[in-house]
Amino acid sequence: MATTQTTTWTDADPHAFVAAVGHPVRRRDAETLLTLLGRITGLAPRMYGASIVGFGEYHYRYASGREGHAPAAGFSPRKAATVVYLNGGVLDDADLARLGPHTTGVGCLYLKDLAKVDLAVLEEILARSFAALTSGTGGAAS
Template identity: 55%
Template sequence: MAETKTKPTEASVDAFIAAVADPVRREDARTIRAMMERITGETPRMWGPSIIGFGSYHYIYDSGHEGTSCRLGFSPRKAEQVLYVLTGTAEQQEQLARLGKHKTGKSCLYIKKLADVHMAVLEEIMRGALKHMDERYPR
């Protein structure tokens, strides 16, 4: 079975964010980091080379594959911020409808710039995602 590549590292979160080339994306990353840190109460860590994660949980799939991942996380990519916060719940669907300009993937929320979204709704989404994680994977 393949080993998970996205593991916590000792790389500096501050240095990673400081190296984000686009100044708007860099400042947005600082804002997201502060929000996730406040919501989770966790110190951020780098997970692999490009994900800033908060907390951790252990999972086991029906296939037997298991690993550890961050409870909440994000990555300031070249084109947009990628937030790992989607749960697929009906409540979250309603929140996404109120969020503002964004795209979604399976478990990812894509935001080009924070100025395009309602920050209070983004915080609701993050809090709901953490609650979902805490219920599914108790600490």
């Protein structure tokens, strides 16, 4: 039996969410990502759940039957680091070596300070991930 995710898009204002981020570096980085992802995607940001700022969406379905919709590009300013979601699975070792200080998880990039990373490399990574999810093979932007 297929299960469907429960996290959904909300009507919350992503700019107000970012303005309310308490940690000054996370807030500054979130403001930078709002601009960067807006430029890459050509889409307005929307809140996905209570703490993820998303741009566009794609449909996923796992072999287990779990399926749902998720942001095609997105981030969340967390306490320890800003999480950038890369659901397109395009993390390349060469790009990561050029990026600067970061850690990775499954489909996630953890950044503690965007001032210490190469934003041009980050933009390449984000653009490639978004394109992979919205090219018709991984999902569709909306």
